[in-house]
Structure formats: structure tokens, C-alpha cells
Amino acid sequence: MTTPTPDATGTRPDEILVEDLHKSFDAHPVLRGINLRVARGELVAIVGGSGSGKTVLLQHLIAHLQPDSGRVLVADHETAGSPLRDLATLSESELDRIRRHWAVVFQRNALLSGTVLENLSLWLREIHALTDEQIRPRARRVLEQVGLEPERTLALDRSALSGGMAKRVAIARALILEPVLIFYDEPTSGLDPHFASTVHELIAETHARAAALPDGSTAPLTSLIITHDTALLRRLRPRVVMLRDGAVGFDGSYEAFESSRDPQILPYFEQMPMLNRRVVA
Numbered sequence: 272m273t274t275p276t277p278d279a280t281g282t283r284p285d286e287i288l289v290e291d292l293h294k295s296f297d298a299h300p301v302l303r304g305i306n307l308r309v310a311r312g313e314l315v316a317i318v319g320g321s322g323s324g325k326t327v328l329l330q331h332l333i334a335h336l337q338p339d340s341g342r343v344l345v346a347d348h349e350t351a352g353s354p355l356r357d358l359a360t361l362s363e364s365e366l367d368r369i370r371r372h373w374a375v376v377f378q379r380n381a382l383l384s385g386t387v388l389e390n391l392s393l394w395l396r397e398i399h400a401l402t403d404e405q406i407r408p409r410a411r412r413v414l415e416q417v418g419l420e421p422e423r424t425l426a427l428d429r430s431a432l433s434g435g436m437a438k439r440v441a442i443a444r445a446l447i448l449e450p451v452l453i454f455y456d457e458p459t460s461g462l463d464p465h466f467a468s469t470v471h472e473l474i475a476e477t478h479a480r481a482a483a484l485p486d487g488s489t490a491p492l493t494s495l496i497i498t499h500d501t502a503l504l505r506r507l508r509p510r511v512v513m514l515r516d517g518a519v520g521f522d523g524s525y526e527a528f529e530s531s532r533d534p535q536i537l538p539y540f541e542q543m544p545m546l547n548r549r550v551v552a
């Protein structure tokens with residue numbers, strides 16, 4: 272166990288700490304020494320070209336993949352003081368306890384076959400052992416939060432959902448867990464610009480909410496968003512972490528990212544015509 276240390280401002284403890292993370296698949300190196308520190312309450316966007324390892328990094332943060340070398344530590348909100356724990360040292364049952372405070376909105380939503388209510392209920396029933404009577408009011412509340420009409424939506428089958436509705440349900444399914452740490456993998460990819468902007472608002476509103484901890488205290492939500500949606504970056508102005516050549520190629524404020532003259536970042540912006548970037552001679 273590692274005691275959380277305050278971040279550079281001296282006020283916020285660490286939520287995630289990645290140290291020299293390496294990962295290869297069949298001798299093809301994908302992550303080649305990732306170092307990343309995320310403080311509690313931060314809003315962080317992970318950007319980078321297609322295939323740069325963003326989803327692979329996320330899979331390490333949620334312990335779906337194990338590092339070849341290096342460490343991934345995440346705050347344990349089941350223990351007083353929320354100490355950082357090295358995920359590789361945890362048993363399955365310890366991981367399950369820590370995971371109670373995480374939620375993931377997967378790139379393709381990963382909704383299960385069945386109704387919206389069944390999708391919203393699954394983890395609450397299995398992990399938190401809640402009954403249907405306890406789950407229904409929470410399900411209605413999160414559907415309202417994502418702008419869906421609860422009574423009409425609860426009974427709908429997954430197959431009846433449009434792409435936009437499925438994304439909302441996927442976010443509702445994350446919110447119903449009342450997470451302390453929320454991960455989004457390309458939350459707006461494939462959505463039309465109008466609907467994408469409602470997802471930007473949802474992410475911003477969600478991030479502004481405090482999360483409840485087991486001891487009755489509250490913690491600011493930490494949000495980590497994998498994205499290449501420039502409109503999202505402009506709206507949320509997150510800290511930006513860019514993956515490049517398997518490492519962190521940029522880590523700084525949105526403003527610093529947007530105004531960077533780094534020749535490696537400029538072409539990235541050229542693929543982002545929505546961004547009203549000043550012309551660089």
C-alpha cells in the first residue's frame with residue numbers, strides 16, 4: 272500500500288498513478304514507458320492517433336490487462352484515506368471491492384441483450400446486492416439525468432435503441448453506480464455533432480457532481496476521457512495527455528495543447544478542422 276501524496280498544488284491526493292508501464296502484443300510494443308499521475312477530481316482527456324494505445328492504457332487502469340513491466344496504482348475508496356493500491360498485488364476479491372467505485376462507458380457501449388432496466392440493474396444487483404425495489408428509483412433518476420423519459424425507456428429492449436439512446440443508456444449505467452472514478456472511451460465517436468454536444472454537457476454535469484464514499488464523506492469525481500473530439504476538448508477544456516510512440520508525448524492544460532507549436536502536435540490539429548486554431552506561419 273502506498274500513501275497518497277498531494278499533487279503539485281499540494282491539495283489533492285492521487286487517484287491514479289502509472290509508473291513506467293510497458294505492454295507488447297506478440298513482440299509489437301504498444302506502451303513503452305507510460306508515466307501518468309491523475310489527482311482526485313481532475314478531468315483528463317487522453318488523446319493520440321488511432322492505434323496509439325489509448326484503449327490499451329484504459330484496460331490497464333481498470334485491471335483488464337496486466338503490465339509486462341511497470342505499475343498501475345489506483346485509489347482504494349473502500350479503505351479510510353483512499354490509499355493507492357498497486358493493481359497487480361490485489362486478489363480478485365480485493366479488486367472487486369475497489370471496482371465498486373469505478374464506472375466505464377465503453378466505446379461500443381457494451382450494453383447486454385435485454386431491457387434498459389436489466390442493463391441498469393445488473394451491477395447493482397450483483398455487486399451491491401440491491402433489490403429491484405431499491406434499484407427502480409435510482410434507474411429512473413439516472414435516465415432523467417441523461418435526458419431519457421424513464422417510464423418509456425426502462426422497458427425498452429437494447430435492440431430498440433437508436434445509437435444516441437444507447438450512448439445515453441451506457442452513461443446512465445455508469446452513473447447509477449455513483450462512481451468516484453469514471454472512464455469514457457471515445458464517448459462521442461459515431462454520434463452526430465448535435466448529439467455529441469449533449470454528451471459533452473452530460474460529461475461536464477457528471478464531473479461537477481460529488482461522489483459518495485462508503486464512510487459517508489464525499490469526494491470530487493475524477494473523469495478520464497479517451498477522445499479525439501475537438502469540440503469536446505474545447506467545451507470541457509480538460510488537462511490533455513497525448514500518447515505518442517507508446518509514451519506520454521504531451522501532458523498539460525488544454526490551452527497549452529491548443530497553442531502548442533510542437534511539430535508533432537500541429538499535424539494532429541490539422542486533422543481537427545473544428546478547432547478554430549490560429550494559423551501558424
Ligand SMILES: Nc1ncnc2c1ncn2[C@@H]1O[C@H](COP(=O)(O)OP(=O)(O)O)[C@@H](O)[C@H]1O
Nearest residue numbers: 296297301319320321322323324325326327328
Ligand atoms: N488484445 C490485443 N491483442 C493484440 N493486440 C492488441 C490488443 N489490444 C490492442 N492491440 C493493439 O494495440 C495497439 C493499440 O490499440 P488501442 O489501444 O486499441 O488503440 P487506440 O489508441 O486506437 O485505442 C493496436 O495496434 C492494436 O491492434
Ligand SMILES: [Mg+2]
Nearest residue numbers: 325326327378
Ligand atoms: Mg481505442
